[in-house]
Amino acid sequence: MTNPVKVAVFGTGSWGTAFGMVLADAGCDVTLWGRRAELADAVNSSRVNPDYLPGVELPQNLGATTDPAKAAAGADFTVLAVPSQTLRTNLAAWAPLLAPDTVLVSLMKGVELGSAMRMSEVIEDVTKVAADRVAVVTGPNLAREIAARQPAAAVVACRDESIAQRLQTACHTPYFRPYTNTDVVGCELGGAVKNVIGLAVGIADGMGLGDNTKGSLITRGLAETTRLGLAMGADPLTFSGLAGLGDLVATCSSPLSRNHTFGTNLGKGMTLEETIAVTKQTAEGVKSCESVLELARRHGVDMPITETVVGIVHEGTPPVVALKELMSRSAKPERR
Numbered sequence: 001m002t003n004p005v006k007v008a009v010f011g012t013g014s015w016g017t018a019f020g021m022v023l024a025d026a027g028c029d030v031t032l033w034g035r036r037a038e039l040a041d042a043v044n045s046s047r048v049n050p051d052y053l054p055g056v057e058l059p060q061n062l063g064a065t066t067d068p069a070k071a072a073a074g075a076d077f078t079v080l081a082v083p084s085q086t087l088r089t090n091l092a093a094w095a096p097l098l099a100p101d102t103v104l105v106s107l108m109k110g111v112e113l114g115s116a117m118r119m120s121e122v123i124e125d126v127t128k129v130a131a132d133r134v135a136v137v138t139g140p141n142l143a144r145e146i147a148a149r150q151p152a153a154a155v156v157a158c159r160d161e162s163i164a165q166r167l168q169t170a171c172h173t174p175y176f177r178p179y180t181n182t183d184v185v186g187c188e189l190g191g192a193v194k195n196v197i198g199l200a201v202g203i204a205d206g207m208g209l210g211d212n213t214k215g216s217l218i219t220r221g222l223a224e225t226t227r228l229g230l231a232m233g234a235d236p237l238t239f240s241g242l243a244g245l246g247d248l249v250a251t252c253s254s255p256l257s258r259n260h261t262f263g264t265n266l267g268k269g270m271t272l273e274e275t276i277a278v279t280k281q282t283a284e285g286v287k288s289c290e291s292v293l294e295l296a297r298r299h300g301v302d303m304p305i306t307e308t309v310v311g312i313v314h315e316g317t318p319p320v321v322a323l324k325e326l327m328s329r330s331a332k333p334e335r336r
C-alpha cells in the first residue's frame with residue numbers, strides 16, 4: 001500500500017478548514033496550521049473548529065498545529081488559505097520550512113495592494129518556486145456548503161497539467177468535483193474580480209433593487225472581468241466556466257457570501273466602519289477592488305462596475321449617486 005498524500009494547510013479559517021476536510025475525505029493526511037493554540041487543540045481533541053465552522057465534525061485524518069515547521073514537513077501539497085493581503089509576510093516566514101518538492105496551492109481570491117500581483121505571483125516572488133509548481137483552487141465553493149458536503153464543482157489550475165491532475169486526484173470526493181485547467185491567470189482573476197462584483201450586487205440588494213439589476217451586474221461584471229483577462233493573457237473561455245460565471249452566480253446569490261453581505265450592509269446605509277465592525281471574516285473584495293482597478297488602469301481596460309465599487313467603498317460616494325453615474329455612461333454596443 002502506498003503512503004497517503006500529505007498536505008499542509010496554512011490557515012484555519014472557513015475555507016482552509018473546509019478544504020482541509022475535502023482533502024481528508026479524499027484520503028489525504030492533512031495538517032492545518034493556525035495561529036491560536038486553543039483552536040488547534042479544539043481541532044485535535046474535539047474535532048471541531050468552533051470559530052469558523054461551528055457544528056461541523058472534522059475527519060480523524062485532519063489535525064492541527066501552531067508549529068509551521070511541523071505542518072510543512074514532508075508535505076506533497078502546501079495549501080495557502082490566509083487573507084490575501086497577509087500572504088507575503090506570512091509566506092516569507094514559512095518559505096525556509098517548505099518541503100523541497102512541495103506543490104504550492106493558493107485558495108485565495110485576492111490581488112495584492114500596491115504590487116497588484118495575483119496570489120500565485122506573490123508565491124513565486126517570495127519562494128522563488130517555478131510557476132509550474134504553483135497551483136490554484138477556485139470556483140463556486142462557499143465554505144459552509146462544502147463543509148456540509150453539499151455537491152459542488154471546482155477548478156484546479158496549474159501551468160503544468162500533470163500537477164493539476166495530481167491535485168485533482170488529491171481533492172476529488174463524492175461531493176467535490178474538481179476540473180483541471182492550465183489558465184492560472186484567468187482562474188485567479190475570475191476569483192478575485194467576482195468578489196468585487198459580489199460587493200456591487202450586495203449593494204444593489206441592500207438598496208432594495210431587484211433581479212433585473214442583479215442579472216445586469218452579473219453579466220456586465222463578467223464582461224469587464226473578461227476584458228481584463230484578455231488584456232492579461234487569460235483564455236476568455238475560462239470566464240464562462242466555474243472560475244468565472246460559476247463563482248459569480250454563487251457569490252452574487254448567496255447570503256453566505258461575505259462579499260455579498262458586506263455590500264448589502266453598505267447598500268442599506270451602514271458606513272464602511274460600521275460594516276467592517278460587523279464583518280467577522282475576510283471579505284477580499286473590499287481591499288482587492290482597489291488593486292483590480294489598478295490592474296485595469298495598467299492594462300488600459302475599462303471596468304466601470306469595479307470603479308463604482310471603489311467609489312462607494314473607499315471614496316465615500318453614496319450608492320444612489322454612484323448608481324446614477326454608472327447608468328448615465330454613454331451608450332455602447334454590447335460587444336466591442
Ligand SMILES: NC(=O)c1ccc[n+]([C@@H]2O[C@H](COP(=O)([O-])OP(=O)(O)OC[C@H]3O[C@@H](n4cnc5c(N)ncnc54)[C@H](O)[C@@H]3O)[C@@H](O)[C@H]2O)c1
Pocket residue numbers: 011012013014015016017034035052081082083084086090107108109110141142143144280281282284
Ligand atoms: N470562505 C469561503 O467560502 C471561501 C471559499 C473560497 C475561497 N475563499 C478564499 O480563501 C481565502 C481565505 O478565506 P477564509 O474564508 O478562510 O477566511 P477567514 O476569514 O474565514 O479565515 C482567515 C484565516 O486567516 C487567519 N488570519 C487572519 N489574519 C492573519 C494574519 N495576518 N496572519 C496569519 N493568519 C491570519 C485567520 O485567523 C483565519 O484563520 C480568501 O482569499 C477567500 O477569498 C474563501
Ligand SMILES: O=P(O)(O)OC[C@H](O)CO
Pocket residue numbers: 109139140141142143195198247250251256257258259260282283284
Ligand atoms: O464568502 P465570499 O464572498 O468570500 O465567497 C466565498 C467563495 O469565494 C465563493 O466561491
